[in-house]
Amino acid sequence: MSTTTFTFDVAEGNGPKFDIDLSTVDDIAALQHAIGQNYGVVRPEGLSFHSGSTPLVALSEIQASEGIITIKVDGHALRDIPGPSGLPVVGNYLEVFPDHLGNNQRLFDRFGPLFQVNSLGRILCQTNDPELAQICLTESQFFSKEIVPDHPLYPIKNQEAGVFLGDTSNPDWKVVHKFLPPALGPKAVRHYAPQMNRCLEEAFPVFDELEKQNKAWNAYQYMLKLSSGTVGKIMLGKDLEHFTSVDAPLHRIILAIAEVLVINKKISSRGEWYAHLPFGDPKRLKNLQQFMADQIQEAIDEAESNGTEDLELQDAALKAANVVDYLVRAADGKGEHLPKKNLLSATVVATGAGFTTTSSLLSWCLYSLVAYPGTQARILQELIDHDITDETSITAEQIDELEELGKFVKETQRRHNPSYQPGRTAQQDMILPGGYRLKKGTVVVSALHHIHNNPAIWDNPSRFDPDRWDTEQVQQRHKASYIPFAMGQRMCIGFNFALLEVKIFLCKLVYRYHWEKEGDAETEYDPYFQLIRPVNLYLRTQTREQWPSKSTE
Numbered sequence: 152m153s154t155t156t157f158t159f160d161v162a163e164g165n166g167p168k169f170d171i172d173l174s175t176v177d178d179i180a181a182l183q184h185a186i187g188q189n190y191g192v193v194r195p196e197g198l199s200f201h202s203g204s205t206p207l208v209a210l211s212e213i214q215a216s217e218g219i220i221t222i223k224v225d226g227h228a229l230r231d232i233p234g235p236s237g238l239p240v241v242g243n244y245l246e247v248f249p250d251h252l253g254n255n256q257r258l259f260d261r262f263g264p265l266f267q268v269n270s271l272g273r274i275l276c277q278t279n280d281p282e283l284a285q286i287c288l289t290e291s292q293f294f295s296k297e298i299v300p301d302h303p304l305y306p307i308k309n310q311e312a313g314v315f316l317g318d319t320s321n322p323d324w325k326v327v328h329k330f331l332p333p334a335l336g337p338k339a340v341r342h343y344a345p346q347m348n349r350c351l352e353e354a355f356p357v358f359d360e361l362e363k364q365n366k367a368w369n370a371y372q373y374m375l376k377l378s379s380g381t382v383g384k385i386m387l388g389k390d391l392e393h394f395t396s397v398d399a400p401l402h403r404i405i406l407a408i409a410e411v412l413v414i415n416k417k418i419s420s421r422g423e424w425y426a427h428l429p430f431g432d433p434k435r436l437k438n439l440q441q442f443m444a445d446q447i448q449e450a451i452d453e454a455e456s457n458g459t460e461d462l463e464l465q466d467a468a469l470k471a472a473n474v475v476d477y478l479v480r481a482a483d484g485k486g487e488h489l490p491k492k493n494l495l496s497a498t499v500v501a502t503g504a505g506f507t508t509t510s511s512l513l514s515w516c517l518y519s520l521v522a523y524p525g526t527q528a529r530i531l532q533e534l535i536d537h538d539i540t541d542e543t544s545i546t547a548e549q550i551d552e553l554e555e556l557g558k559f560v561k562e563t564q565r566r567h568n569p570s571y572q573p574g575r576t577a578q579q580d581m582i583l584p585g586g587y588r589l590k591k592g593t594v595v596v597s598a599l600h601h602i603h604n605n606p607a608i609w610d611n612p613s614r615f616d617p618d619r620w621d622t623e624q625v626q627q628r629h630k631a632s633y634i635p636f637a638m639g640q641r642m643c644i645g646f647n648f649a650l651l652e653v654k655i656f657l658c659k660l661v662y663r664y665h666w667e668k669e670g671d672a673e674t675e676y677d678p679y680f681q682l683i684r685p686v687n688l689y690l691r692t693q694t695r696e697q698w699p700s701k702s703t704e
């Protein structure tokens with residue numbers, strides 16, 4: 152047996168040396184694979200072999216070479232994840248917050264596609280690279296959604312909820328993930344379309360009244376009322392009475408969920424010690440969680456009083472009165488139900504996930520209507536061309552035909568992505584593409600805003616251009632360069648619901664009103680909220696009295 156000695160090229164110091172008997176491998180791919188398996192190389196096909204400065208591209212060249220063979224990863228030496236050095240105690244906190252979008256962009260510009268920061272003791276990596284994001288978001292031997300103390304969701308971790316707040320490895324995730332998605336799948340969601348139309352129509356008197364009073368109104372506050380009211384009806388079967396008057400207050404459960412997100416952002420951006428304080432924010436968080444649970448329990452009790460006959464999982468969503476009713480009655484092939492212990496927290500989580508995100512997306516859609524000239528006219532023309540009027544109860548089938556609207560929503564989600572930054576935890580020590588060494592337990596966040604605005608992927612990313620979605624370049628983009636709902640097994644299960652709701656609302660809002668932004672102030676996002684929402688976007692509507700004619704062609 153004759154062995155050859157290899158070593159990884161490393162940015163600092165010396166890499167470990169190891170021997171391989173080359174007679175045990177057939178070709179370079181097999182050699183890459185063998186080394187990859189031993190050293191946790193995520194993409195072994197990126198390994199290249201060198202003798203001094205000479206690349207060795209065939210196994211025979213490696214066999215014939217004398218001396219130690221150096222290995223590079225995608226042309227790079229192994230390196231630690233770079234990042235700013237930081238201050239004692241606070242680490243990099245002040246370099247990231249409050250303007251985390253702008254500051255993280257500066258860190259990407261400075262350190263490249265993967266960097267690490269320390270926020271008051273919490274270590275977090277961020278990537279704006281689609282290839283790295285895809286690796287992180289794919290549940291595998293390398294990464295999983297595991298909500299460890301450094302994970303941004305740790306302060307509200309809840310295994311019983313299964314989805315969103317639980318670890319993939321926890322059996323509760325599997326159980327909840329079996330029962331909840333059918334209630335939010337394409338078939339079920341189509342069935343909610345008439346309800347979505349009605350929810351918006353109920354809001355018209357309030358928008359009309361605001362116009363009559365000549366008042367500009369805060370986009371987010373009203374979109375929050377609208378989307379949470381809709382989720383309240385469809386998920387919980389509850390009328391939250393958000394549009395009984397222009398000043399109708401938000402229902403207490405919505406205020407509680409919104410406050411939980413604010414407190415969580417605060418707690419998770421500070422150190423672990425903060426989360427354990429027996430007073431202040433952590434105590435308030437516990438009280439709010441209890442209050443939410445009590446409210447949802449009421450909806451569950453109400454659903455149970457409507458009937459208890461079992462409904463088969465796949466079409467239960469079409470027969471149940473609302474999602475809670477579905478969750479109480481849906482039974483799988485073995486007649487098993489979602490266990491009671493999961494029902495409550497899964498409902499709280501899905502309700503929260505269902506409106507916090509869509510209210511932000513709707514607000515950014517309104518922003519795109521008023522900030523980018525020509526968008527309202529294009530959408531309106533398409534509605535006219537499809538014979539959609541004020542009277543139409545818009546269906547999912549009609550929405551599928553509205554291409555202009557589809558591109559508008561996609562471009563808004565690219566440019567003004569509202570969603571939470573999904574974190575995944577390294578399951579082993581590994582070597583990532585680019586030669587980055589990552590330690591087991593490290594949390595990597597796929598920075599959705601920065602991926603969607605990465606100039607290496609998107610041509611002129613700050614330009615709002617719905618037509619980019621027709622270009623070859625965008626159609627052939629890397630799978631993970633546009634992931635508003637994340638990807639992989641832990642991606643959003645409510646995206647059908649969200650897109651249908653947002654599109655139905657936009658059709659109706661654009662058909663009925665012309666939209667204008669109040670004042671010239673730059674629209675700012677809320678740096679203290681877990682999602683990215685505009686805080687100071689004020690709008691005015693003008694009820695349309697004339698509509699364009701149908702296009703002639």
Ligand code: HEM
Binds near residue numbers: 645
């Ligand atoms: C614009 C709207 C929405 C956006 C941008 C969005 C985005 C996301 C993202 C990025 C994730 C992954 C989170 C992570 O990996 O940590 C997620 C998960 C999830 N979303 Fe959404 N979402 C939206 C609407 C909805 C709606 C309407 C619902 C329910 C009615 C919903 C329910 C969920 C649930 C339950 C999960 C967790 C899935 C799991 O853990 O397996 N989302 N969403």
